[in-house]
Amino acid sequence: MPTPTQILVAGGGIGGLAAAYVLGRQGLPVTVLEQSTAFGEIGAGIQLGPNIFRMFEHLGLTEAVRQVAFFPPGLGMNDVRTGERVVRVPLGDIAQAAYGFPYGVIYRADLHTVFLEACRALPNVTLRTGAKVESFAQDAQGVRATLTSGEVLEGAALVGADGLWSRIREAIVGDGKPRVSGHIAYRAVLPRAEVPAHLWSDDVLLWGGEKTHLVHYPLRRGELFNLVAVFHSNKYDEGWNTFGDTAELSERFAQAVPQVRELLGKIETWKMWVLCDREPVANWSQGRVTLLGDAAHPMLQYLAQGAGQAIEDAVVLGAAVRHTGGDWTQAVQLYQQARYLRTGRVQLTARFYGDIYHASGVARELRNRMFQGGQEAAGFAGLKWMYEGIDPDRLFR
């Protein structure tokens, strides 16, 4: 049997499509296998740090993203109980000047569509829906992925971009279910017309409180308004489409300033996410099979980097494949070696930022004073290692 050349990608989320696009652009035949009956993303916002815009630039997607993104003038944090301003970082000045790339926000579905359209424009990328990968096997010649339908596909490699509950990860890492953080998120998106002017903010604005926070920002050129309310809870529901309980939410935010309560009251239906992550691991590959995005390094959302790190993964994987001339066993090792410490650092730092946002008592006072002591820019600069990102032109030189 001749060695198969096609690359199989399990999962057509932002990570899987980014990988398919990167590999497809390099001329490789790629097949994306998505379990859902249609490609799509849930309605919610995603923040895009300068490190992610650096990737868009490298991938030739900046313009497509710019057309649907929103560029907030600042990142702010207010105390949810008193309304006092804790910190505000002017983004236009700092992000562009310090990192050479902007800080934007985007509707998840719009970012997903950018990658979907980019993949569709490549004749060597095949996009399949209703194709759930059940298991895989491999030998020296290649990989065989078995779908739940019983169909078997052969490939030169398999990239598991199948998210938080990854099947491929189960077979490679075997670390069981994700770690339930004890935090849950309620999300909603409102049309601009439904947000009164006194509640609207162009900034990404986070209202931090004891074991709670609310973050909101505009989406899609300012036509939509994204809200995510997070609080501590012991609930656990897998998936991204469970409905939230509005009574529980208003109880959690009972101490919030009237402006926040008024805003929360505008929403009738919330969708709920149970927030999970995993301990970082150094090895998420086996032979010709590797993981990417949330399957490899799921993280809490407090640094707003999960999708961004998935896109960086895709760029690094592409560079590793190019560098090794298509030797997949070598390429996946090179790729994970270049990624695990950076993504592990984001995973662990995100947990710490959750504690900062939800601080109470002395920790809350300290946080507020530290930020208010004129160190707001320093707060942003403390994440320099993350926002500077990776230089795609210097990988594996």
Ligand SMILES: Cc1cc2nc3c(=O)[nH]c(=O)nc-3n(C[C@H](O)[C@H](O)[C@H](O)COP(=O)(O)OP(=O)(O)OC[C@H]3O[C@@H](n4cnc5c(N)ncnc54)[C@H](O)[C@@H]3O)c2cc1C
């Ligand atoms: C509240 C919240 C806020 C966030 N905010 C941000 C942010 O501001 N910025 C940011 O960068 N990130 C953010 N993230 C993180 C980001 O959403 C994820 O990291 C990112 O979507 C991961 O993409 P992925 O493609 O790896 O996984 P997913 O998006 O989970 O995609 C996995 C895909 O694989 C499919 N699939 C699963 N199993 C199989 C199978 N066996 N066979 C075939 N297909 C399968 C699924 O249907 C899905 O389409 C946030 C996350 C949360 C929860």
